[in-house]
Amino acid sequence: MEESEYILETENLVKTYPGGIKAVQGINLRIKKGQIYGFLGPNGAGKSTTIKMLSTSIKPTSGTAKIMGYDIVKDSMNVRRIIGVVPQDLTTDEDLKGIENIQMVARFYDIPAREARKRAEELLALVDLSDFGNKYVSSYSGGMRKRLELVVGLVHNPKVLFLDEPTLGLDVQTRAKMWDYIKKIRDELGVTIILTSHYLEEVDSLADIISIIDHGKIIVTGTSDELKSNLxxxxxxxxxxxxxxxxxxxxxxxxxxxxxxxxxxxxxxxxxxxxxxxxxxxxxxxxxxxxxxxxxxxPSLDQVFLEYTGREIREEEGGDVRKMAMNMRRLRR
Ligand SMILES: Nc1ncnc2c1ncn2[C@@H]1O[C@H](COP(=O)(O)OP(=O)(O)OP(=O)(O)O)[C@@H](O)[C@H]1O
Ligand SMILES: [Mg+2]
Structure with missing residues (x-):
């Protein structure tokens, strides 16, 4: 496998959905090991589509991407082994206990039961859910549920973790707590984290490198300070x-x-x-x-966003965690 300075690289990644919707229009990324990389963009910018391509759940229309040297299309099995994904929609089952959710995912990865239990306990401890592992997810608060979602994606020890809108719909204090857990995951597990957000404060406080994405294109990339000093x-x-x-x-x-x-x-x-x-x-x-x-x-990131896109970033009100949970329940029925 070729050695690269970057853990993730893309070359003109494009996704056009049926009907001609150009969701992602040629994205070039270079992400270093151990970074927290933030995609900032408004609704419909193409953030989830990018994450879905990189995490192999959909195929790019054109262009390539490599994670630790593995091609996301040709080597998708190897890519899946080294990445973890926390999608925008909730994935945990609220009719199961916290620990059972992690154990269930562990079974997908063929992790032996005893090891899975140990791993689940470690992961629950990482996000301060040790006392709640044996409680049903239906009894969790929105913040607890999001914390569980975070660690479910870590069960197989991935090197790269994708977080699509990890704090969507949480209140400000709960969001700030989530940021601490995300930093802890990077610092203690050495995982490279790629996250999307449409909260300016979120990428400002969390991400080492920020790309502003709008209409499927990266408008500008840099550290928060670099983006601000450009103003x-x-x-x-x-x-x-x-x-x-x-x-x-x-x-x-x-x-x-x-x-x-x-x-x-x-x-x-x-x-x-x-x-x-x-x-x-x-x-x-x-x-x-x-x-x-x-x-x-x-200057604030708000002004950076305005300067580069000509618009203010809108904060979505609709993405409430409970509403998402209700949708999930409906879907399963
Ligand atoms: N499966 C699909 N089929 C057709 N069009 C899609 C599909 N998924 C997304 N789109 C469209 O592609 C564009 C980008 O969507 P995407 O979900 O990637 O944006 P996003 O930045 O994640 O937005 P949000 O902040 O709302 O999550 C939007 O115009 C969206 O309507
Ligand atoms: Mg999205």
């Missing part, structure tokens, strides 16, 4: 008592840009607010202008 500028916004003062402040020389949200308010874009602020203070004092209200904004 070249911090915003200093000041409100004054008079329009004349706002205009005078707007004449401050060392700026990238100025706009006036209100007649008495000026918004200055500067390269680095940390260095510019003392100079701006001097300028205000020298010109006898007195600010009423002062604020400094460092």
């Amino acid at each position: 070249k500028g911090d915003i200093i916004q000041i409100e004054f008592a008079t329009e004349a003062e706002a205009k005078k402040f707007g004449e401050y020389e060392n700026k990238i840009d100025v706009s006036y949200p209100k007649e008495t308010e000026a918004r200055l874009k500067v390269k680095d607010a940390d260095y510019e602020l003392p100079e701006i203070m001097k300028y205000l004092v020298n010109n006898n202008i007195k600010p009423l209200k002062f604020s400094v904004h460092k």
Whole structure:
């Protein structure tokens, strides 16, 4: 098997669904071992389609991808051995106990019963579910269920774990807890993690590398800091008592840009607010202008997204875990 610096590489990966829907339009990825790689994109961007191709559940229309040197189409059996997948929809069976769910998956992988039990106990402990392993999943909270889903995908010791929207529909605190578990999986098990999300804070806090994906294409890739620094500028916004003062402040020389949200308010874009602020203070004092209200904004991933896609990312309300669980129940009947 060829050695590569990258654990996962793709070459112009394309998926066109029947009917001509171009869900993924030529994606090139280079993912290093041990990274948490985040795909950020709005609904319908092509995130799940990409994950489904990489995890061999659907075939690409064209292009190739390799995971640890194995081709996702020609070597799909080997790929399945080394990857774990936690799909966007819930997969655990709520009529089984937590531990039984893990043991059931272990049987698919031909893991001997005794080993499976040990592994299940370790995995439950990893996500603080030891006390709940013998309880039925139907009694779990949304957060507990998502934690169980996380470790079910780890039963066969995969090297790469795909997480499709791991915290969709969870409240903010529960989501932040999930992030800790995801980091723990990478740190303690050394698993490379590829996750999708449409929550900016999620990829910002979790991912080492972020790709913004929209309409089936990767728009930009980088660390959170790199993406933000590409915006070249911090915003200093000041409100004054008079329009004349706002205009005078707007004449401050060392700026990238100025706009006036209100007649008495000026918004200055500067390269680095940390260095510019003392100079701006001097300028205000020298010109006898007195600010009423002062604020400094460092760029956020929100702005990055807006800058690159021309739109704000929308947060979906519909993906509630309980609603998903209900759908699952309906499907099984
Ligand atoms: N099985 C399918 N058949 C036809 N079109 C599909 C199918 N699955 C997805 N699509 C379409 O492909 C596009 C990409 O969908 P995909 O599910 O990959 O997006 P996503 O980024 O995961 O979105 P979400 O945030 O809603 O999960 C969408 O336009 C979607 O409607
Ligand atoms: Mg999806």
